[in-house]
Amino acid sequence: MLKIYNTLTRKKEEFKPRVEGKVGMYVCGMTVYDYCHVGHARVMVVFDTVARYFRHLDYDLTYVRNITDIDDKIIQRANENGEDFNRLTERFIEAMHQDELALGVLPPDIEPKATQSIADIVRMIEVLIKNSLAYVGGNGDVFYAVSKFKNYGQLSGKNLDDLQAGERVDVDLAKRNPLDFVLWKMAKPDEPSWQSPWGLGRPGWHIECSAMSTCCLGNHFDIHGGGMDLQFPHHENEIAQSEGATGETFVNLWMHNGFVRINEEKMSKSLGNFFTVREVLKQYKPEIIRFFILSSHYRSPLNYSDEQLNEAGTALKRLYNALRGVNVAELIDIDLNSLDAIVEDRFRQGEARCYKLDFEKAMDDDFNTPVALSVLFDLARELNKAKETDHESTKVFAFTLKKLASLLGILQEDPEDFLKSSVLEDEALTNETIEQSIQTRLDAKKTKNWVLADKIRDDLKGQGVILEDSPSGQTTWRRE
């Protein structure tokens, strides 16, 4: 039974889809005026893992993740660069897709863009005005009248009286209430703009998500996700807009992931303490970043540091090392379920743990990936033991490990490739050179020339290459 923490109720709830067997999930994606940082990577990886797991449970999932490609920051950045805003957003959308691909994030089913949803946005604002929930302000902008929406604050646990508006922000005099927010913003000269009943302008920040989500998934859908910082005001405002316009419940379940931190502080653009995904990829393999993200629960804070990334790398190596030398390829066509029969039979006889059940139990508990990973490590230990003696079990364990790991989007590379590859493009030591040195060392070993053999091994170690002799006389190697 899948349980998910719902921000709306602040409880874990049993997941019940609106329509049997189907799930609609909308996640707030990027505003594309810069490269993705590790915080964005976390959202992508977390909800990619959620999506993979829903599919594993045989739900017919529609996963929507939007792109906000028009807003103040985009305009500002485009002006700074002296380039057209379209060109700017296209560049960063492309960059985002590259980062996703690297991190093993499967594309969402639908990726709507704000600029392609203007008609829907305008239509929604019109309805909101008709419903007396929105008004045209003194400056021509259209605002949402927050006090007219009775449940305002339900998601973030705030009430209007507590919100002490104006304390930290200049009160916009065009608004009736300082907490009212913009739905449609009039264009200044030379700003990108679209025609509307209120004149040339552009959508406010929150309305595009209301329009895109309801258009793609219907007025009422199952799951809406995003970073914790979107809880208020963004998601609160989305509820006000969507429910105000449709009169229906907007979303059943809200999921929010925790922040990536640096030195106990939120990684954010405004603080300037962020690392972009492409920066980090220069130093670490993408799968290590993915593992690092999954090594803590999605709602917990995730502290970013080299030490942590290095540990993630070591841990991942342990898993790959366990798979090393096992011919998983010949089993690749068997699906996980047909393997269950074998495993469950052994399980019943008390011979084996049912790792798949343990894994699913962890994931069913609000996507507890740290525990799911710990099951993979238990499995790896079992596999390592089996490799010594039991051929049949070796295959079963290796296959189970790889299949379960695929639900997390890890461990799908060839172990040899993973262990031998380097992120450094200008790696001085080629694989061929290493193989040659190993051959020389093997010759030295034959004549029991331990001094030379050890020197070669030490030299290679100095260059980040670890040699491992096997009892059969073979020598394998990997990079540190």
Add this chain to the structure above:
RNA sequence: GGCUGCGUAGCAAAACGGUUAUGCAGUGGCCUGCAAAGCCAUCUACGGCGGUUCGACUCCGCCCGCAGCCUCCA
């Protein structure tokens, strides 16, 4: 000030009202020419003070500390 959430061993990170998390690091052993990897064993815990309970890291209260939101942010 209002509202969230967190505080676990050397580090990271989970679960659970009574029983081994897991990974890295440490220690001892097996294996190895020696290593590495692997296996076995093992040492370090639950911020503080009270309460509930036969029993609390786990539930409740208070205190201390940290982070986040209340403004753009994933």
